[in-house]
Amino acid sequence: MDTHTTRPGNVGLGDTMICLSVSFLKVCNCCGRYSAIRKYLIIAVVCFIYLFFTVHVNHTSTRQDKRPDPWTRNSVYSQKPRRTYQDPTEGEVNESLSPTRSNVVYITLKSKRHKPAIIRGTVRPKLRRKKVKVRAQSGTQDKTKDASHDTNIVDKQLGYSELDGSIGDYSSIRIYSERAPPWFSIDDITAMRFLADSKITQIDEVAPPGFSSLILFKSATNHTDDADACRKCCGIVRRPLDMSEVFAFHLDRILGLNRTLPAVSRRFHSLGEGQPCPVVLWDPSLSPAVDQPSERLSWGSYQTSLKYKCWHRGIKPKPEWRCTIIHHHEWSKLVVFDFLLQIYERLDxxxxGFKPRPEDTCVELGYHEDCTDKDSIELTRIVHRRHDPHHLVFFNNKGYFDRDEENLDFRLLEGIKELPDQSVSVLRSQRLREKLLQSLFLDQQYWDSQGGRQGIEKLIDVIERRAKVLLTYINAHGIKVVPMNS
Incomplete structure (x- = not known):
């Protein structure tokens, strides 16, 4: 009994080949009786039939070998049925081949998506800004706003009609999640959207009492020319070089200080040669903390007020303490903010307290030469609200990111014995970078103007290094970290 076992897919294949060979030999023996032409013709026909039959048999056996092997145990494919998939674009049924024992790849044809998926945390594509036609005051001509029209506005006559604002439902303030970061209030988000997307009707140069001249833009909802009555509908346009105002606003909210005015980045075709400019919400209630020349706040009087903790715990200060109306804790909050951004214009x-560059304002105006009598140096830009005189408002927050750790202004920290616990806890949490990235991403104009994430990361690197220096200073000088709630 023959012990050889033949698989079902190969039954009779060897016998068939033997029969073909025998038949071919018989045909060759018979060809001896024919002429040469007939011999060659018969041989050619036989060879063609032989080749066709051989190729067909090999192809059939190959397909049969790919079928599951019922004699092989532990086969992962032995119980898998064959499936058919239909391509929705062609309407034809394509039979999938059974997988081989190696390099198995499953391909699933899915139907086309009729509606886009809702993906959170993605960046929306930029929309092209359309040219807006501005109707002249006479109402008889329509002129397209272009560069030549914009350049004529950077004169003393800044009043004009610019329908510049959002495009449809698009906003440069990106909030893709259900809620904004927790350090922003509802009023902050409302103000940011107003500054970034509102329709601008006029830009004027104004000089509020106690302040230098400001470029103030007015929205379509404003029906007054009075800067004092322009509440929540006007914004201050800063220079493109002062873009750090936007960074300062986000840092202020993350540290829990809440002393800066909302600021965003916005592009004006009429100002700054089309470069993005920082715009800050205007508050007509702002007033200098010392608005009388006889009440100058010098460095010496400031240090004395720190010593006696003016207005702390509701204690009314004595005249010899030389206190201002500002609460003692407000100076501690200001110091944390100014040191991280190295803002020197207020206190120094x-x-x-440091080695300035030739382009710094103090050098250009010759202030740096008057450091011999430090106690008589006047503090500037100390601002509060008229209805809330005890609390500071951080105004004109131009920071400097190009100053290394060897040239920081430690004079800002002199006389400070306490710092706010909420701000210090954020610096110690090692989550400052994460929060700044999450916060600054909301302002698309600012994000793009700084070179995207790569540029933002470089700015955060500077703040993180200064935060480490500040924490080291706190430990070395025994600075107390205390609650400073308003």
Whole structure:
């Protein structure tokens, strides 16, 4: 009994080949009786039939070998049925081949998606800004706003009609999740959207009492020319070089200080040669904390007020303490903010605490030469609200990111014995970078103007290094970290 076992897919294949060979030999023996032409013709026909039959048999056996092997145990494919998939674009049924024992790849044809998927945390594509036609005051001509029209506005006559704002439902303030970051209030988000997307009807140069001249834009909802009555419908346009105002706003909210005015980045075709400019919400209630020349706040009087903790715990200060109306804790909050951003104009306008550059304001105006009598140096830009005189408002927050750790202004920290616990806890949490990235991403104009994430990361690197220096200073000088709730 023959012990050889033949698989079902190969039954009779060897016998068939033997029969073909025998038949071919018989045909060759018979060809001896024919002429040469007939011999060659018969041989050619036989060869063609032989080749066709051989190729057909090999192809059939190959397909049969790919079928599951019922004699092979532990086969992962032995119980899998064959499936058919239909291509929705062609309407034809394509039979999938059974997988081989190696390099198995499953391909699933899915139907086309009729509606786009809702993907959170993605960046919306930029929309092209359309040219807006502005109707002249006479109402008889329509002129397209172009560069030549914009350049004529950077004169003393800044009043004009610019229908510049959002495009449909598009906003440069990107909030893709259900809620904004927790350090922003509803009023902050409302103000940011107003500054970024509102329709601008006029830009004027104004000089509020106690302030230098400001470029103020007015929205379509404003029906007054009075800067004092322009509440929540006007914004201050800063220079493109002052873009750090936007970073300062986000840092202020993350540190829990809440002392800066909302600021965003916005592109004006009529100002700054089309570059993005920082715009800050205008508050007509702002007033200098010392608005009388006889009540000058010098460095010496400031240090004395820190010593006696003016207005702390509701204690009314004595005249010899030389206190202002500002609460003691407000100076501690200001110091944390100014040190991280290295803002020197408020507490050290003469640049006596560091080595300034030739382009710094204190050098250009010659203030740096007057550092001999430090106690008589006047503090500037100390601002509060008229209805809330005890709390500071951080105004004109131009920061400097190009100052290394060897040239920081430690004079800002002199006389400070306490710092706010909420701000210090954020610096110690090692989550400052994460929060700044999450916060600054909301302002698309600012994000793009700084070179995207790569540029933002470089700015955060500077703040993180200064935060480490500040924490080291706190430990070395025994600075107390206390609650400073308003």
């Amino acid at each position: 306008k003469n640049c006596c």
